[in-house]
Amino acid sequence: MTEIKTVAVLGAGVMGAGIAAHVANAGARVLLLDIVPPGAETRNALAEGAVARMLKVDPAPFMGKAAARNVIPGNLEDDLDKLAEADWIIEAVIERLDIKRDLYARIEAVRKEGSVVSSNTSTLPLSTLVEGMPERFARDFLIAHFFNPPRYMRLMELVGGPRTRPEALAAVERFADLRLGKSVVHCKDTPSFIANRLGVVWIQTAVVEAVERGLDVEDVDALIGKPMGIPKTGVFGLLDLVGLDLIPHVTASLAGSLPKDDPFHAINRPVPLVERMIAEGYTGRKGKGGFYRLNRSGGGRVKEALDLTTGDYRVSRKADVAAVKDSRKDLRALLSHDSPHGAYAWAVMGPTLAYAASLAGVVADHIAEIDEAMRLGYAWTQGPFELIDRIGADWLAERLAADGMTVPAILKTAAGRAFYRVEDGHLQQLGLDGAYHPVQRPEGVLLLEDVKRASKPILRNASAALWDIGDGVACFEFTSKMNAMDPDIMDLLGKAMRRVKTDYKALVIHNEGTNFSVGANLGLALFAANIAAWTEIESLVEQGQETYRALRTAPFPVVGAPSGMALGGGCEILLHCDAVQAHAETYIGLVECGVGIVPAWGGCAEMLHRWQTLGRVPKGPMPAAAKVFETISTATVAKSAAEAKTLLYLRPDDGITMNRSRLLADAKARALAMVEAGYTPPEPRAYALPGPSGRAAMEMAVRGFRRLGKATPHDAVVSGALAEVLSGGDADPLDTLDEDAVLDLERAQFMRLVREAGTIARVEHMLLTGKPLRN
Known part of the structure; x- marks a missing residue:
């Protein structure tokens, strides 16, 4: 059976370039070819220009700049013979039958035996495209219709003809599913498909x-x-x-x-x-x-x-x-x-x-x-x-x-x-024959929606539920509006950990909402602040800190399985998981500073630990603290799981799943592998922080941004509080702080900021408009 390792894309227009970028996102080598434009300074100008443009546009076709290195630009005159190296050749040129057929004849002359050729067309039928072509070409030809933009649209329509080899269809479907993250729908050869x-x-x-x-x-x-x-x-x-x-x-x-x-x-x-x-x-x-x-x-x-x-x-x-x-x-x-x-x-x-x-x-x-x-x-x-x-x-x-x-x-x-x-x-599903037939899932797909149809929750309240997903693994699901973190989630998570400890091997945290979690429930926080319920607010902060720490130190492995946005408190829960298996399109970030507060559910502490132990920064207390300060103070959000690794929201050995439908199964497998390997909880955290001199350096950087107009007055207030936490307060740089000391700093600065009028204004504005206030 054909195994796809190397791909070639012919046509560097919007679709062709986007397809090439997404193949590169999958870690595969991809050759991108187009014509030699008349009068161009370089013969590869179209392909090279497409790659350069894709590195600048937003939303980005590449999941990270490193992926662009997997694209090899070329042209259809000098590099056509390189198609002999490709396992899958994707045609994405203009929708003109004469141009496509001429290109197919040239492809057929150089491609290797068994390579698959596909068209990205959505307007020309397969039967017309292969008419008059050799049998060797017809049996390896199919239509694989991507949707624009190829990175973000999950659908691929797959069309085979009466002469197409089943093995060719299977190879493309397998690569599209596992490597490109596509849900493949088999279509008949009809106009515009489905x-x-x-x-x-x-x-x-x-x-x-x-x-x-x-x-x-x-x-x-x-x-x-x-x-x-x-x-x-x-x-x-x-x-x-x-x-x-x-x-x-x-x-x-x-x-x-x-x-x-x-x-x-x-x-x-x-x-x-x-x-x-x-x-x-x-x-x-x-x-x-x-x-x-x-x-x-x-x-x-x-x-x-x-x-x-x-x-x-x-x-x-x-x-x-x-x-x-x-x-x-x-x-x-x-x-x-x-x-x-x-x-x-x-x-x-x-x-x-x-x-x-x-x-x-x-x-x-x-x-x-x-x-x-x-x-x-x-x-x-x-x-x-x-x-x-x-x-x-x-x-x-x-x-x-x-x-x-x-x-x-x-x-x-x-x-x-x-x-x-x-x-x-x-x-x-009801069939054309009038009988009901199973809705078939691809092999290896585990969906929480299917689990929920076949069982009842182990535990449940208004904001969360715990499910048995088989083989001794439980799944904790957020069910609140936008999966915002609230006291009910914290309460049930505590109960869930006790239940898993006695009855299960491991825990996965996952849901099938559009977003994993948008963070803490700001509406509840604003209400409490407006009635000056400071004790209740501090109690919620303490509850979050203790619940998340208990999660990290539990005697069983905990694997986070996010997709979509994982912001604020949603990011912090992932930081406390033993491992994360993230969907490729996961957007992770500690965004609290944008609403006038600092991360206070252990987010600062966990990011400090990661940059001190995993970060590629010079040794010593200051470099790691400075890097965390830069990331958190600017509310930086990773625009992909791959980028999250560069920011250490994800660790280097955390997993990435391209197909969202396979995320839960991959996370479950990761959890079971950790059990099999003899899981033990992590050691207690210890921190070497820069102290008052480090805080002064961070505050000086903010004053510089204020002078340049890149930071607002309340930015300076919030950044000052963040600097207090990340520097270790008044601690001597030669001392080692334990986790309790850092969590105390988080909580104290959070409570100071939540009383600020500027913070209240930011929270109100975010709830009203969904956008940060620059006050």
Whole structure:
């Protein structure tokens, strides 16, 4: 079976370069080739320029600058013979059949036996691409469709032809899953496959109906957004993000390739307003603006929205949609609401869900594949069949029939039933044959959602739960809003540790929320501060310190398994784990200074210990303390798990999992390996800190930033408190401090800062706007 070690990407445009960067993130060597541009100073100018650009843009295609060294730039004239080294050759050139076929002939002349060739196309069918090509090429050819940006979008649509070797498909799927972190959905060779075919119909319907009904863009995005489990960008915000100029190309491709009776043709009608916007350069965020824009005239920043009736911009307003308020998360009530907004919601989602139902068996064999494609390709919280289960298949069929629309066959098959059910603790999906079949997980995938379907929690309260995940390992899950740390979590974590000590071998801390934890519950802290409940606040700080220390010193291994944001107290709990198995897209940081406080659940102490024992800094008390001061005072957040290692939020031997679906299984395996190796708790901490002279040096650095305008007055106050902690207070630099002494300093400076008016203002501003206050 083909094993992929070396990859080549042909085409250094946005997609090709992004794919190459993500292959490099996986640690694989990748050759990036493009044409030799006329008049260029260097023959590799396009590929080299792409790498240089990717090192500067944000969000970053590379997970760390070191990954860029895995990309070898070249060109299609001088370096084509190097394709003989590649196990997987990815074509990502312009969507023109003649150019692709010419390139395939050149590839075939130099590639090695058994290498896999794929196209990133989403508009040209595989059957057309391999037409007239040799059998040797056809059996190694497939379509592997990445979504943009390749690093962050988890979906890969995989398409094979009747002549494609199963081993070639398996090799790409294995590499994409394990190395690139992709959820691979097998698609049939139909126009635009799954996500874009359904997604374009949804977007086109939403835009056409909104323009023809003269609705406000803010109201549309409030309707076709959170109430339906769709990102808060809604439709118009999404179009601004991806670029309006892409839509005509995609719709033209679908119009030319779909059958004449496809429902897409009915909604694919011109929108003069959009055509004018594109012609005038209003293509979204990358242009002069889109349906929304920032008006910076006069030195201001005023958010404006496009009036769909007049075509002029006006000051954007907050949406006020009675249909959303009245429905109270009841999707059927929203689609039935007796108002123009309710009628619009149905006019968009009714045909969209009907279209999705009509594609069952056409674009994929199983409804779960269609749902997965929309969840990961368009960030829907629930796929179309999951949405149909929310409103009822019978209700949808009756409403479609009442409106004179065709009722798809699978809705009739589902009459009186749901598309998904749980049987004996296992999730099942309705098949085209009318029977239920298991929703299959890839081998080696362990999901907490599946554990929860099949069992009851060992312990639970309002903010957390403890689950048995098998083989003597328990999993502690946060369930609070945004997984914010609060007293209930601390209380249950203490109980969980006692339970694990007696009944289990190890503990994993993990949840499947969007973010691992955004930190402490600031709302509770602000409330306590406003009523001057200082004793209660200090008690919570002490509880956190003792709970986290107990976690680190427990007689069993504790493995953190984060994904998404792990900030403040969420970062601190990871710092106290014996090991961390992090999803590659984990963003870790001690951000307390941004809200006017210092880390006080052992974050300062743990970072000092790491930089003193693991950091690549000169020996002595000051270098480690200075490095920690720099990181914490600037609220530095690692933008990937790889970057977190350079900041020592993660240790060098902590693990990184590329595929989020495999994170829990990897963390469990890590915990069991530690048990097998004869785990013993770590030794007590000891600190050599620089004392008053070190504190003075840190404060002097802050005064320098104040003079340059890079630090605010309250920054200086907070940094001074942080310097007090990290220097060891009045301790003599020759003395060794124990952990209690450092924790006492953390707690004292936290309590001093929480009484400051500047800190209260920062917390209030963060809760109100979600952004830090620069006071």
